[in-house]
Amino acid sequence: MTDHTNADTLRTPIVAVLGHVDHGKTSLLDKIRGSAVSEGEAGAITQHIGATDIPLDTISGMAGELIDPTDFDLPGLLFIDTPGHHSFSTLRARGGALADIAVLVVDVNDGFQPQTEEAIDILRRTGTPFVVAANKVDTTPGWNPQDGEPIQKSLEAQSERAESMLNENLYEIIGQLSDAGFSADLYWRVQDFQKNIGVVPLSAITGEGVPDLLTVLMGLSQRFMKEEMAIDVFGAGEGTVLEVKDERGFGATIDTVVYDGVVRNGDQIVVGGQEEPIVTEIRALLQPRPLEEIRTEKKFEKVAEVGAAAGVKIAAPDLDRAMAGAPVRVVRDRPVEEVVEEVKAELAEIEVDTAEDGVVVKADTLGSLEAMANALREAEVPILRAEVGDIAPRDIAVAETANQDEHKAILGFNVDLLANAETELENADVKLFTDEVIYQLIEDYETYVEEKQRAQQ
Ligand code: GDP
Secondary structure, eight states: OOOGGGGTTOOOOEEEEEESTTSSHHHHHHHHHHHHHHTOOTTSOEEETTEEEEEHHHHHHHHGGGOOGGGOOOOEEEEEOOTTSGGGGGOEETTEESOSEEEEEEETTTOOOHHHHHHHHHHHHHTOOEEEEEEOGGGSTTOOOOTTSOHHHHHHTSOHHHHHHHHHHHHHHHHHHHHTTOOEEEGGGOSOTTTSEEEEEOOTTTOTTHHHHHHHHHHHHHHHHHHHOOOOTTSBOEEEEEEEEEETTTEEEEEEEEEESEEETTOEEEEOBSSSOEEEEOOEEEEEOOHHHHTTSOSEEEESEEESSEEEEEEOTTGGGBOTTOEEEEEOSSOHHHHHHHHHHHHHTSOOOOOSSOEEEEESSHHHHHHHHHHHHHTTOOEEEEEESSBOHHHHHHHHTOSSGGGOEEEEESOOBOGGGHHHHHHSSOEEEEESOHHHHHHHHHHHHHHHHHHHO
Protein backbone atom coordinates (compact mmCIF):
# COMPACT_ATOMS: atom_id res chain seq x y z
CA MET A 1 0.00 0.00 0.00
CA THR A 2 1.18 3.51 -0.71
CA ASP A 3 2.53 5.16 2.39
CA HIS A 4 0.47 8.31 2.31
CA THR A 5 1.95 9.67 5.54
CA ASN A 6 5.16 10.91 3.94
CA ALA A 7 3.41 12.40 0.96
CA ASP A 8 2.51 15.60 2.75
CA THR A 9 -1.00 16.32 1.51
CA LEU A 10 -0.50 14.95 -1.98
CA ARG A 11 -2.07 11.60 -2.58
CA THR A 12 -1.40 9.25 -5.47
CA PRO A 13 -3.07 10.61 -8.61
CA ILE A 14 -5.72 8.40 -10.20
CA VAL A 15 -5.05 7.79 -13.88
CA ALA A 16 -7.60 6.47 -16.39
CA VAL A 17 -6.61 5.00 -19.73
CA LEU A 18 -9.25 5.47 -22.40
CA GLY A 19 -9.69 5.35 -26.14
CA HIS A 20 -11.34 3.48 -28.99
CA VAL A 21 -11.63 -0.30 -28.87
CA ASP A 22 -8.48 -2.08 -30.17
CA HIS A 23 -6.36 1.07 -30.06
CA GLY A 24 -4.24 -0.55 -27.32
CA LYS A 25 -5.50 0.38 -23.83
CA THR A 26 -5.06 -3.13 -22.42
CA SER A 27 -1.67 -3.57 -24.07
CA LEU A 28 -0.44 -0.25 -22.69
CA LEU A 29 -1.53 -1.09 -19.15
CA ASP A 30 0.06 -4.55 -19.47
CA LYS A 31 3.28 -3.00 -20.72
CA ILE A 32 3.42 -0.47 -17.89
CA ARG A 33 2.73 -3.17 -15.28
CA GLY A 34 5.13 -5.63 -16.91
CA SER A 35 8.03 -3.23 -17.15
CA ALA A 36 7.41 -2.05 -13.60
CA VAL A 37 7.67 -5.64 -12.37
CA SER A 38 10.80 -6.28 -14.40
CA GLU A 39 12.35 -3.26 -12.73
CA GLY A 40 12.82 -5.98 -10.12
CA GLU A 41 12.37 -4.01 -6.95
CA ALA A 42 10.28 -5.39 -4.13
CA GLY A 43 7.02 -3.50 -4.12
CA ALA A 44 7.44 -2.46 -7.75
CA ILE A 45 3.68 -2.50 -8.09
CA THR A 46 0.76 -3.13 -5.77
CA GLN A 47 -2.27 -4.75 -7.27
CA HIS A 48 -5.55 -3.25 -6.11
CA ILE A 49 -9.10 -4.09 -7.02
CA GLY A 50 -9.53 -2.53 -10.45
CA ALA A 51 -6.28 -0.61 -10.23
CA THR A 52 -2.49 -0.86 -10.09
CA ASP A 53 -0.31 1.35 -7.94
CA ILE A 54 3.17 2.11 -9.25
CA PRO A 55 5.37 3.90 -6.72
CA LEU A 56 7.54 6.87 -7.65
CA ASP A 57 10.82 4.91 -7.30
CA THR A 58 9.67 2.34 -9.82
CA ILE A 59 8.42 4.98 -12.23
CA SER A 60 11.70 6.78 -11.98
CA GLY A 61 13.56 3.49 -12.59
CA MET A 62 11.44 2.91 -15.70
CA ALA A 63 11.87 6.41 -17.02
CA GLY A 64 15.66 6.34 -16.60
CA GLU A 65 17.27 9.72 -17.05
CA LEU A 66 14.01 11.33 -18.13
CA ILE A 67 12.91 11.68 -14.49
CA ASP A 68 14.68 13.02 -11.44
CA PRO A 69 12.63 11.58 -8.54
CA THR A 70 13.64 14.44 -6.26
CA ASP A 71 11.56 16.76 -8.47
CA PHE A 72 8.41 15.02 -7.31
CA ASP A 73 6.55 14.70 -4.08
CA LEU A 74 3.84 12.43 -5.44
CA PRO A 75 3.87 8.91 -4.03
CA GLY A 76 3.33 7.35 -7.49
CA LEU A 77 0.49 6.76 -9.94
CA LEU A 78 -2.64 4.65 -9.54
CA PHE A 79 -3.80 3.30 -12.90
CA ILE A 80 -7.42 2.26 -13.13
CA ASP A 81 -7.00 -0.92 -15.11
CA THR A 82 -10.41 -2.21 -15.98
CA PRO A 83 -10.60 -1.10 -19.58
CA GLY A 84 -13.17 -3.80 -20.23
CA HIS A 85 -15.28 -1.30 -18.39
CA HIS A 86 -15.41 1.09 -21.33
CA SER A 87 -17.17 3.86 -19.57
CA PHE A 88 -15.05 4.19 -16.46
CA SER A 89 -13.83 7.44 -17.92
CA THR A 90 -17.28 8.79 -17.07
CA LEU A 91 -17.00 7.85 -13.41
CA ARG A 92 -17.44 10.76 -11.08
CA ALA A 93 -16.05 11.89 -7.80
CA ARG A 94 -17.72 14.74 -5.97
CA GLY A 95 -18.89 16.63 -9.03
CA GLY A 96 -15.72 16.08 -11.05
CA ALA A 97 -14.17 13.08 -12.70
CA LEU A 98 -12.91 10.16 -10.65
CA ALA A 99 -9.69 10.13 -12.66
CA ASP A 100 -7.37 13.03 -11.85
CA ILE A 101 -5.64 12.65 -15.18
CA ALA A 102 -6.15 10.53 -18.26
CA VAL A 103 -4.24 8.87 -21.06
CA LEU A 104 -6.13 8.92 -24.33
CA VAL A 105 -4.84 6.08 -26.49
CA VAL A 106 -5.10 6.67 -30.24
CA ASP A 107 -3.89 4.16 -32.83
CA VAL A 108 -1.45 6.24 -34.86
CA ASN A 109 -2.59 4.63 -38.13
CA ASP A 110 -6.27 4.77 -37.37
CA GLY A 111 -6.60 8.28 -35.91
CA PHE A 112 -9.75 9.45 -34.18
CA GLN A 113 -12.63 6.97 -34.05
CA PRO A 114 -16.10 7.22 -32.44
CA GLN A 115 -14.97 6.18 -28.95
CA THR A 116 -12.04 8.60 -29.21
CA GLU A 117 -14.51 11.42 -29.86
CA GLU A 118 -16.66 10.31 -26.96
CA ALA A 119 -13.68 10.14 -24.64
CA ILE A 120 -12.66 13.66 -25.70
CA ASP A 121 -16.17 14.98 -25.00
CA ILE A 122 -16.07 13.49 -21.53
CA LEU A 123 -12.58 14.81 -20.80
CA ARG A 124 -13.64 18.25 -21.93
CA ARG A 125 -16.84 18.26 -19.91
CA THR A 126 -15.12 17.08 -16.74
CA GLY A 127 -12.07 19.27 -17.27
CA THR A 128 -9.75 16.29 -16.85
CA PRO A 129 -6.16 17.02 -17.95
CA PHE A 130 -4.90 14.40 -20.37
CA VAL A 131 -2.03 13.17 -22.50
CA VAL A 132 -2.39 11.45 -25.86
CA ALA A 133 -0.58 8.15 -26.40
CA ALA A 134 -0.15 7.88 -30.19
CA ASN A 135 0.16 4.10 -30.09
CA LYS A 136 1.48 1.41 -32.45
CA VAL A 137 4.35 3.43 -33.95
CA ASP A 138 6.15 0.09 -34.42
CA THR A 139 3.65 -0.88 -37.13
CA THR A 140 5.04 1.79 -39.45
CA PRO A 141 6.84 0.00 -42.31
CA GLY A 142 10.58 0.40 -41.85
CA TRP A 143 10.30 1.45 -38.20
CA ASN A 144 13.78 1.63 -36.73
CA PRO A 145 13.74 1.79 -32.92
CA GLN A 146 16.60 3.24 -30.87
CA ASP A 147 16.58 1.04 -27.80
CA GLY A 148 16.54 2.84 -24.50
CA GLU A 149 16.52 6.28 -26.08
CA PRO A 150 13.75 8.85 -25.70
CA ILE A 151 11.16 8.39 -28.44
CA GLN A 152 12.19 11.66 -30.07
CA LYS A 153 15.57 10.04 -30.93
CA SER A 154 13.80 7.07 -32.50
CA LEU A 155 11.70 9.38 -34.64
CA GLU A 156 14.79 11.21 -35.83
CA ALA A 157 16.49 7.93 -36.71
CA GLN A 158 13.78 6.75 -39.13
CA SER A 159 14.27 6.24 -42.82
CA GLU A 160 12.83 9.13 -44.80
CA ARG A 161 9.79 7.13 -45.81
CA ALA A 162 9.00 5.89 -42.29
CA GLU A 163 9.57 9.37 -40.90
CA SER A 164 7.20 11.00 -43.33
CA MET A 165 4.52 8.36 -42.75
CA LEU A 166 4.79 8.78 -39.00
CA ASN A 167 4.81 12.53 -39.17
CA GLU A 168 1.77 12.55 -41.39
CA ASN A 169 -0.11 10.31 -38.95
CA LEU A 170 1.00 12.25 -35.89
CA TYR A 171 0.02 15.59 -37.42
CA GLU A 172 -3.31 14.13 -38.41
CA ILE A 173 -3.93 13.37 -34.71
CA ILE A 174 -2.70 16.81 -33.66
CA GLY A 175 -5.08 18.32 -36.25
CA GLN A 176 -7.98 16.24 -34.97
CA LEU A 177 -7.27 17.40 -31.43
CA SER A 178 -7.25 20.95 -32.70
CA ASP A 179 -10.62 20.41 -34.43
CA ALA A 180 -11.88 19.22 -31.05
CA GLY A 181 -10.74 22.53 -29.56
CA PHE A 182 -7.45 21.48 -27.96
CA SER A 183 -4.11 22.92 -28.78
CA ALA A 184 -1.72 19.97 -29.01
CA ASP A 185 1.82 19.15 -30.07
CA LEU A 186 4.47 16.46 -29.86
CA TYR A 187 5.29 16.33 -26.19
CA TRP A 188 8.88 17.60 -26.39
CA ARG A 189 7.59 20.82 -27.92
CA VAL A 190 5.09 21.46 -25.15
CA GLN A 191 6.06 23.92 -22.43
CA ASP A 192 2.93 23.83 -20.30
CA PHE A 193 1.03 20.54 -20.28
CA GLN A 194 -1.98 22.15 -18.68
CA LYS A 195 -2.43 24.50 -21.62
CA ASN A 196 -1.33 22.20 -24.41
CA ILE A 197 -2.01 18.53 -24.87
CA GLY A 198 1.20 16.54 -25.19
CA VAL A 199 1.20 13.81 -27.81
CA VAL A 200 3.57 10.93 -27.00
CA PRO A 201 4.33 8.57 -29.88
CA LEU A 202 4.81 5.08 -28.44
CA SER A 203 4.38 1.37 -28.84
CA ALA A 204 2.53 -0.60 -26.19
CA ILE A 205 4.11 -3.77 -27.59
CA THR A 206 7.80 -2.87 -27.85
CA GLY A 207 7.61 -0.33 -25.02
CA GLU A 208 9.25 2.53 -26.89
CA GLY A 209 7.92 5.85 -25.71
CA VAL A 210 6.42 4.38 -22.54
CA PRO A 211 9.07 6.01 -20.29
CA ASP A 212 8.30 9.30 -22.04
CA LEU A 213 4.59 8.84 -21.33
CA LEU A 214 5.26 8.19 -17.63
CA THR A 215 7.45 11.28 -17.48
CA VAL A 216 4.76 13.47 -18.98
CA LEU A 217 2.13 11.95 -16.67
CA MET A 218 4.25 12.63 -13.60
CA GLY A 219 4.88 16.23 -14.64
CA LEU A 220 1.22 16.84 -15.38
CA SER A 221 0.05 15.19 -12.15
CA GLN A 222 2.52 17.03 -10.01
CA ARG A 223 1.26 20.40 -11.20
CA PHE A 224 -2.36 19.43 -11.26
CA MET A 225 -2.41 17.79 -7.84
CA LYS A 226 -0.59 20.71 -6.28
CA GLU A 227 -2.75 23.39 -7.81
CA GLU A 228 -6.17 21.85 -8.07
CA MET A 229 -6.62 19.15 -5.51
CA ALA A 230 -7.73 19.85 -1.98
CA ILE A 231 -7.49 16.44 -0.44
CA ASP A 232 -7.91 15.25 3.09
CA VAL A 233 -5.99 11.98 3.01
CA PHE A 234 -6.71 11.17 6.66
CA GLY A 235 -10.42 12.02 6.83
CA ALA A 236 -13.52 9.87 6.36
CA GLY A 237 -13.16 7.79 3.20
CA GLU A 238 -14.88 8.78 -0.04
CA GLY A 239 -15.02 6.74 -3.19
CA THR A 240 -16.90 5.71 -6.30
CA VAL A 241 -18.37 2.30 -7.12
CA LEU A 242 -16.71 0.72 -10.16
CA GLU A 243 -18.80 -2.43 -10.21
CA VAL A 244 -21.32 -4.33 -8.13
CA LYS A 245 -20.38 -8.02 -8.05
CA ASP A 246 -21.49 -11.18 -6.29
CA GLU A 247 -18.52 -12.81 -4.63
CA ARG A 248 -18.69 -16.35 -3.29
CA GLY A 249 -18.65 -16.30 0.48
CA PHE A 250 -19.32 -12.56 0.65
CA GLY A 251 -22.58 -11.95 -1.21
CA ALA A 252 -22.95 -8.68 -3.09
CA THR A 253 -19.77 -6.58 -2.96
CA ILE A 254 -18.75 -3.26 -4.48
CA ASP A 255 -15.44 -2.72 -6.25
CA THR A 256 -14.62 0.79 -5.19
CA VAL A 257 -11.97 3.38 -5.96
CA VAL A 258 -11.25 5.40 -2.83
CA TYR A 259 -10.17 8.90 -3.88
CA ASP A 260 -10.09 10.61 -0.54
CA GLY A 261 -9.60 9.73 3.14
CA VAL A 262 -9.38 6.36 4.85
CA VAL A 263 -11.84 3.46 4.81
CA ARG A 264 -11.65 0.99 7.73
CA ASN A 265 -13.16 -2.40 8.32
CA GLY A 266 -16.31 -2.00 10.45
CA ASP A 267 -16.96 1.56 9.22
CA GLN A 268 -20.52 2.62 8.63
CA ILE A 269 -20.93 3.65 4.98
CA VAL A 270 -23.54 5.26 2.76
CA VAL A 271 -23.67 4.03 -0.85
CA GLY A 272 -25.80 5.34 -3.72
CA GLY A 273 -28.48 2.73 -4.41
CA GLN A 274 -31.18 2.06 -7.00
CA GLU A 275 -33.90 3.89 -5.10
CA GLU A 276 -32.52 5.19 -1.83
CA PRO A 277 -28.98 5.49 -0.49
CA ILE A 278 -27.93 2.29 1.30
CA VAL A 279 -26.70 2.65 4.88
CA THR A 280 -24.63 -0.34 5.93
CA GLU A 281 -21.54 -1.49 7.82
CA ILE A 282 -18.37 -2.86 6.23
CA ARG A 283 -17.91 -6.58 6.94
CA ALA A 284 -14.67 -6.96 5.01
CA LEU A 285 -12.23 -4.94 2.95
CA LEU A 286 -10.69 -7.15 0.29
CA GLN A 287 -7.58 -6.80 -1.84
CA PRO A 288 -6.33 -9.26 -4.47
CA ARG A 289 -3.62 -11.62 -3.27
CA PRO A 290 -0.30 -11.65 -5.06
CA LEU A 291 -0.59 -13.74 -8.24
CA GLU A 292 1.66 -16.58 -7.04
CA GLU A 293 -0.56 -17.18 -4.02
CA ILE A 294 -3.86 -17.26 -5.88
CA ARG A 295 -3.42 -20.82 -7.11
CA THR A 296 -3.24 -22.30 -3.67
CA GLU A 297 -5.30 -19.92 -1.58
CA LYS A 298 -8.33 -17.74 -1.78
CA LYS A 299 -8.45 -14.89 -4.30
CA PHE A 300 -8.65 -12.12 -1.72
CA GLU A 301 -6.87 -10.98 1.34
CA LYS A 302 -8.68 -9.09 4.11
CA VAL A 303 -7.17 -5.76 5.08
CA ALA A 304 -7.95 -3.55 8.05
CA GLU A 305 -7.97 -0.25 6.17
CA VAL A 306 -7.13 1.47 2.90
CA GLY A 307 -6.08 5.07 2.31
CA ALA A 308 -6.63 7.07 -0.86
CA ALA A 309 -5.91 6.53 -3.64
CA ALA A 310 -6.77 2.84 -3.72
CA GLY A 311 -9.03 0.27 -5.29
CA VAL A 312 -10.72 -2.08 -2.82
CA LYS A 313 -13.58 -4.55 -2.71
CA ILE A 314 -16.07 -3.77 0.03
CA ALA A 315 -18.27 -6.51 1.44
CA ALA A 316 -21.29 -5.37 3.45
CA PRO A 317 -24.98 -6.25 3.81
CA ASP A 318 -27.51 -4.81 1.31
CA LEU A 319 -25.00 -3.94 -1.41
CA ASP A 320 -27.03 -5.74 -4.06
CA ARG A 321 -28.94 -2.49 -4.58
CA ALA A 322 -25.76 -0.43 -5.08
CA MET A 323 -25.25 1.31 -8.42
CA ALA A 324 -22.06 1.32 -10.48
CA GLY A 325 -20.80 4.88 -10.60
CA ALA A 326 -22.51 5.86 -7.35
CA PRO A 327 -20.73 7.55 -4.44
CA VAL A 328 -19.51 5.68 -1.34
CA ARG A 329 -19.02 7.69 1.88
CA VAL A 330 -17.71 6.65 5.27
CA VAL A 331 -19.76 8.03 8.16
CA ARG A 332 -17.35 9.35 10.79
CA ASP A 333 -17.76 12.10 13.38
CA ARG A 334 -21.08 13.31 11.99
CA PRO A 335 -24.69 12.20 11.80
CA VAL A 336 -25.52 9.54 9.23
CA GLU A 337 -28.48 11.63 7.96
CA GLU A 338 -26.09 14.34 6.84
CA VAL A 339 -24.07 11.85 4.79
CA VAL A 340 -27.26 10.37 3.30
CA GLU A 341 -28.31 13.87 2.20
CA GLU A 342 -24.89 14.44 0.65
CA VAL A 343 -25.08 11.22 -1.32
CA LYS A 344 -28.58 12.16 -2.49
CA ALA A 345 -27.38 15.60 -3.56
CA GLU A 346 -24.46 14.10 -5.45
CA LEU A 347 -26.78 11.71 -7.27
CA ALA A 348 -29.19 14.53 -8.08
CA GLU A 349 -26.37 16.36 -9.87
CA ILE A 350 -26.44 13.68 -12.52
CA GLU A 351 -29.01 15.26 -14.69
CA VAL A 352 -31.33 13.19 -16.75
CA ASP A 353 -34.40 15.06 -17.98
CA THR A 354 -37.28 12.70 -18.46
CA ALA A 355 -40.46 13.35 -20.42
CA GLU A 356 -44.05 12.05 -20.50
CA ASP A 357 -43.20 10.07 -23.58
CA GLY A 358 -39.87 8.81 -24.83
CA VAL A 359 -37.44 5.91 -24.96
CA VAL A 360 -36.08 3.79 -22.09
CA VAL A 361 -32.34 4.18 -21.50
CA LYS A 362 -30.14 1.74 -19.61
CA ALA A 363 -26.40 2.17 -19.00
CA ASP A 364 -23.68 0.44 -17.01
CA THR A 365 -22.80 3.34 -14.73
CA LEU A 366 -24.28 6.62 -13.61
CA GLY A 367 -21.62 8.51 -15.54
CA SER A 368 -22.41 6.74 -18.78
CA LEU A 369 -26.12 7.24 -18.17
CA GLU A 370 -25.44 10.96 -17.96
CA ALA A 371 -23.35 10.86 -21.13
CA MET A 372 -26.21 9.04 -22.89
CA ALA A 373 -28.73 11.58 -21.65
CA ASN A 374 -26.58 14.45 -22.95
CA ALA A 375 -26.22 12.83 -26.35
CA LEU A 376 -29.94 12.09 -26.58
CA ARG A 377 -30.80 15.67 -25.64
CA GLU A 378 -28.62 16.89 -28.52
CA ALA A 379 -30.30 14.42 -30.87
CA GLU A 380 -33.70 15.62 -29.57
CA VAL A 381 -34.76 12.16 -28.49
CA PRO A 382 -36.94 12.35 -25.34
CA ILE A 383 -36.36 9.93 -22.43
CA LEU A 384 -39.19 8.25 -20.59
CA ARG A 385 -36.99 6.50 -18.04
CA ALA A 386 -33.23 6.21 -17.51
CA GLU A 387 -31.58 3.75 -15.15
CA VAL A 388 -28.30 2.01 -14.39
CA GLY A 389 -28.22 -1.75 -14.88
CA ASP A 390 -28.85 -4.61 -17.30
CA ILE A 391 -32.12 -4.76 -19.23
CA ALA A 392 -34.78 -6.40 -17.07
CA PRO A 393 -38.39 -7.47 -17.77
CA ARG A 394 -39.60 -4.31 -16.06
CA ASP A 395 -37.78 -2.13 -18.61
CA ILE A 396 -39.62 -3.85 -21.43
CA ALA A 397 -42.93 -3.31 -19.67
CA VAL A 398 -42.11 0.39 -19.24
CA ALA A 399 -41.01 0.78 -22.88
CA GLU A 400 -44.34 -0.71 -24.00
CA THR A 401 -46.22 2.07 -22.23
CA ALA A 402 -44.66 4.72 -24.53
CA ASN A 403 -47.31 6.52 -26.58
CA GLN A 404 -45.60 6.96 -29.91
CA ASP A 405 -44.57 3.77 -31.69
CA GLU A 406 -41.06 5.05 -32.32
CA HIS A 407 -40.61 5.53 -28.58
CA LYS A 408 -41.33 1.89 -27.80
CA ALA A 409 -37.59 1.28 -27.69
CA ILE A 410 -34.83 0.53 -25.21
CA LEU A 411 -31.35 1.97 -25.77
CA GLY A 412 -28.77 0.01 -23.77
CA PHE A 413 -25.22 1.27 -23.42
CA ASN A 414 -22.67 -1.33 -22.26
CA VAL A 415 -25.42 -3.49 -20.76
CA ASP A 416 -26.84 -6.95 -21.42
CA LEU A 417 -30.34 -8.26 -21.79
CA LEU A 418 -31.02 -10.37 -18.69
CA ALA A 419 -31.85 -14.00 -19.49
CA ASN A 420 -35.25 -13.70 -17.80
CA ALA A 421 -36.13 -10.79 -20.09
CA GLU A 422 -35.56 -12.60 -23.38
CA THR A 423 -39.03 -14.12 -23.81
CA GLU A 424 -40.56 -10.90 -22.57
CA LEU A 425 -38.79 -9.01 -25.34
CA GLU A 426 -39.84 -11.53 -28.00
CA ASN A 427 -43.48 -11.14 -27.04
CA ALA A 428 -43.41 -7.37 -26.69
CA ASP A 429 -43.73 -4.68 -29.30
CA VAL A 430 -40.46 -3.11 -28.19
CA LYS A 431 -37.28 -2.61 -30.18
CA LEU A 432 -33.95 -3.13 -28.40
CA PHE A 433 -30.72 -1.35 -29.34
CA THR A 434 -27.42 -2.07 -27.57
CA ASP A 435 -23.91 -0.85 -28.28
CA GLU A 436 -20.66 0.13 -26.64
CA VAL A 437 -20.45 3.40 -28.54
CA ILE A 438 -23.01 6.05 -27.66
CA TYR A 439 -22.86 7.69 -31.03
CA GLN A 440 -23.43 4.37 -32.82
CA LEU A 441 -26.33 3.52 -30.54
CA ILE A 442 -28.09 6.79 -31.26
CA GLU A 443 -27.38 6.57 -34.97
CA ASP A 444 -28.88 3.07 -35.09
CA TYR A 445 -31.97 4.33 -33.30
CA GLU A 446 -32.33 7.32 -35.62
CA THR A 447 -32.01 5.12 -38.70
CA TYR A 448 -34.73 2.89 -37.30
CA VAL A 449 -37.03 5.87 -36.69
CA GLU A 450 -36.45 7.22 -40.21
CA GLU A 451 -37.24 3.83 -41.75
CA LYS A 452 -40.34 3.53 -39.64
CA GLN A 453 -41.53 6.97 -40.70
CA ARG A 454 -40.82 6.26 -44.34
CA ALA A 455 -42.77 2.99 -44.14
CA GLN A 456 -45.76 4.87 -42.74
CA GLN A 457 -45.90 7.41 -45.55
P1 GDP B 1 -7.92 -2.17 -26.38
O1 GDP B 1 -9.19 -2.71 -26.95
O2 GDP B 1 -7.82 -0.70 -26.56
O3 GDP B 1 -7.64 -2.59 -24.97
O4 GDP B 1 -6.75 -2.75 -27.31
P2 GDP B 1 -5.74 -3.94 -27.05
O5 GDP B 1 -4.68 -3.57 -26.08
O6 GDP B 1 -6.52 -5.18 -26.78
O7 GDP B 1 -5.02 -4.03 -28.47
C1 GDP B 1 -5.72 -4.41 -29.64
C2 GDP B 1 -4.77 -5.13 -30.58
O8 GDP B 1 -3.73 -4.25 -31.00
C3 GDP B 1 -4.07 -6.33 -29.94
O9 GDP B 1 -3.97 -7.34 -30.90
C4 GDP B 1 -2.70 -5.78 -29.58
O10 GDP B 1 -1.70 -6.79 -29.58
C5 GDP B 1 -2.44 -4.79 -30.68
N1 GDP B 1 -1.57 -3.68 -30.23
C6 GDP B 1 -1.81 -2.85 -29.20
N2 GDP B 1 -0.81 -1.96 -29.09
C7 GDP B 1 0.07 -2.22 -30.07
C8 GDP B 1 1.33 -1.64 -30.49
O11 GDP B 1 1.83 -0.67 -29.93
N3 GDP B 1 1.94 -2.21 -31.57
C9 GDP B 1 1.42 -3.29 -32.22
N4 GDP B 1 2.11 -3.77 -33.25
N5 GDP B 1 0.25 -3.84 -31.88
C10 GDP B 1 -0.42 -3.34 -30.82
